[in-house]
Amino acid sequence: MADTTDQIPERIPINLVVNGARRTLEIAPWTTLLDALRDRLELTGTKKGCDHGQCGACTVLVDGRRINSCLTLAIMKDGAEITTIEGLAANGALHPLQQAFVDHDAFQCGYCTPGQICSAAGLLAEGRARDADEIRELMSGNLCRCGAYPNIVAAIEQVMGRS
Amino acid sequence: MNNFQYSRASDVADAIRLLAADPSAKLIAGGTNLIDLMKENVERPSRLVDISRLPLRDIEETADGGLRIGALVPNSDLAYHPLIEQRYPLLASAILAGASAQLRNMASVGGNLMQRTRCAYFYDTATPCNKRSPGTGCSALDGLNRNHAILGTSRSCIATNPSDMSVALAALGALVHTAGTTGQRTIALTDFHRLPDDKPHVDTNLGSGEIITAIELPPHGFARNYSYLKVRDRLSYAFALVSVAAALELEGNAIGEARLALGGVAHKPWRNLDAEAALRGQAATPDHFGRAADLLLQGATARSQNGFKIELARRAVVRTLMQAANATPQSQAHKKIA
Numbered sequence A: 001m002a003d004t005t006d007q008i009p010e011r012i013p014i015n016l017v018v019n020g021a022r023r024t025l026e027i028a029p030w031t032t033l034l035d036a037l038r039d040r041l042e043l044t045g046t047k048k049g050c051d052h053g054q055c056g057a058c059t060v061l062v063d064g065r066r067i068n069s070c071l072t073l074a075i076m077k078d079g080a081e082i083t084t085i086e087g088l089a090a091n092g093a094l095h096p097l098q099q100a101f102v103d104h105d106a107f108q109c110g111y112c113t114p115g116q117i118c119s120a121a122g123l124l125a126e127g128r129a130r131d132a133d134e135i136r137e138l139m140s141g142n143l144c145r146c147g148a149y150p151n152i153v154a155a156i157e158q159v160m161g162r163s
Numbered sequence B: 001m002n003n004f005q006y007s008r009a010s011d012v013a014d015a016i017r018l019l020a021a022d023p024s025a026k027l028i029a030g031g032t033n034l035i036d037l038m039k040e041n042v043e044r045p046s047r048l049v050d051i052s053r054l055p056l057r058d059i060e061e062t063a064d065g066g067l068r069i070g071a072l073v074p075n076s077d078l079a080y081h082p083l084i085e086q087r088y089p090l091l092a093s094a095i096l097a098g099a100s101a102q103l104r105n106m107a108s109v110g111g112n113l114m115q116r117t118r119c120a121y122f123y124d125t126a127t128p129c130n131k132r133s134p135g136t137g138c139s140a141l142d143g144l145n146r147n148h149a150i151l152g153t154s155r156s157c158i159a160t161n162p163s164d165m166s167v168a169l170a171a172l173g174a175l176v177h178t179a180g181t182t183g184q185r186t187i188a189l190t191d192f193h194r195l196p197d198d199k200p201h202v203d204t205n206l207g208s209g210e211i212i213t214a215i216e217l218p219p220h221g222f223a224r225n226y227s228y229l230k231v232r233d234r235l236s237y238a239f240a241l242v243s244v245a246a247a248l249e250l251e252g253n254a255i256g257e258a259r260l261a262l263g264g265v266a267h268k269p270w271r272n273l274d275a276e277a278a279l280r281g282q283a284a285t286p287d288h289f290g291r292a293a294d295l296l297l298q299g300a301t302a303r304s305q306n307g308f309k310i311e312l313a314r315r316a317v318v319r320t321l322m323q324a325a326n327a328t329p330q331s332q333a334h335k336k337i338a
């Protein structure tokens, strides 16, 4: 990608692989990944809570790692692989975390849930949590205003094969 | 967020050139602090120089047995690196005490050192703030100052530096490597951040057009007797009210070397060599630790709401030194304070 020059650029082409599909879009440099996903790609499963890195509702996986999409510029992720909540189910079956959240009633309003599940997917890939305290600590970047925390931890423990 | 130009730096020299060409350009790495501040219109860069793809991601052993850590190593990768876990667990612990797993995946070492204060007035462009708008005054002096500094303050600013990582780096005696238009230099971590004096808008001694390329850890990691204790309003995902990095070298119960740094209390990680010297040769007892805490907190002053920090810091220092002496470092996951 070329540098932007004198004119303030509003439409710069970038490529993203979103949930396995290659997507090309033209964006302004100040577009966050969250806004690109929601407003441009119409993937509204990823939620905007605080827009400041303080709630985790916008959590997605970039190249397999969980990040806050509200504090990420889309242009900086040109070429990256993005997984959102819409990309977790495979072949018509829910992702084990999605199923576990249903099994454990790990939500109430559901607004934080896509972020919780993407964050939990990142947590499992990292392999650092071994008990409930460590799950709680390493999921602390995802707030739940409905207070479904005990059930969220139980759902993640189920997928970790611990309960 | 303001509109801006965007450039992806091709190498360190390119980043320096782009910065030098435009005084209101800013580097961006993880973006977790800069984008937040841009959304609040606190930072309004004309150009972002994206350094996130530069090859500054290595963790290498140095000739003297220390480690050199590239400026773009993500905070989480650093905390979980086997050499850090084994040889510098104080650093790993401090990093894991900060932010959230997602943010640590994004945040870079260089960006962490450069993160700006969390003073609410600094964020609120409708209020006076000498750090954000030099000469307008400090709203915190007689305002909401519960989270503010008790050491090294000035009439111009009483903000704290929010970094946990820097507190451990100060205790460990880390170095900061930089590159700029006039070449490369090395700055001791303890000289990297500034006190506010009458220029609170200048956080660090990094020059304009200068970029952090790496940090370096000296060989001695204090892996046996260390602890990082962070006291905050909620147990995770919150900035420190007070934090303590403590490291000891013990011969039996006698202290050989001691390192002590405080976070959340000043405009920079707070170290005082007198407090450390007073511990040398002493027995590792609460009394001696209390005396070191008094020395470390000498000159502490409070504003209307943050007086509690002085006693909190004193007790936290004693507790953290006990944890270090007993080789029972504070766990960042299991929250009980040993």
Ligand SMILES: Cc1cc2nc3c(=O)[nH]c(=O)nc-3n(C[C@H](O)[C@H](O)[C@H](O)COP(=O)(O)OP(=O)(O)OC[C@H]3O[C@@H](n4cnc5c(N)ncnc54)[C@H](O)[C@@H]3O)c2cc1C
Pocket: A052, A053, A054, B026, B027, B028, B029, B030, B031, B032, B033, B034, B035, B036, B071, B097, B098, B099, B100, B103, B106, B107, B108, B109, B110, B111, B112, B113, B114, B115, B162, B163, B164, B165, B210, B211, B212, B213, B237, B238, B239, B240
């Ligand atoms: C909700 C929230 C909670 C947080 N909690 C904590 C906490 O508890 N403890 C804690 O320590 N931190 C905390 N943080 C802060 C976080 O650690 C920092 O935002 C992060 O470390 C910054 O790194 P970055 O790479 O994202 O920096 P960026 O946002 O990319 O950059 C920050 C600044 O550093 C400059 N910069 C970046 N790289 C370089 C370089 N190589 N050379 C020179 N300048 C450079 C940029 O120009 C910019 O001015 C929190 C952040 C958020 C949003």
Ligand code: SF4
Pocket: B117, B119, B120, B121, B122, B128, B129, B130, B131, B132, B137, B138, B139, B140, B141, B156, B157, B158, B159, B200
């Ligand atoms: S303490 Fe510093 S950052 Fe906060 S209002 Fe005063 S000058 Fe601004």
Ligand code: FES
Pocket: A047, A048, A049, A050, A051, A052, A053, A054, A055, A056, A057, A058, A059, A068, A069, A070, A071
């Ligand atoms: S919307 Fe991103 S963390 Fe809240």
Ligand code: FES
Pocket: A106, A107, A108, A109, A110, A111, A112, A113, A143, A144, A145, A146, A147, A148
């Ligand atoms: S289910 Fe409502 S915020 Fe979590």
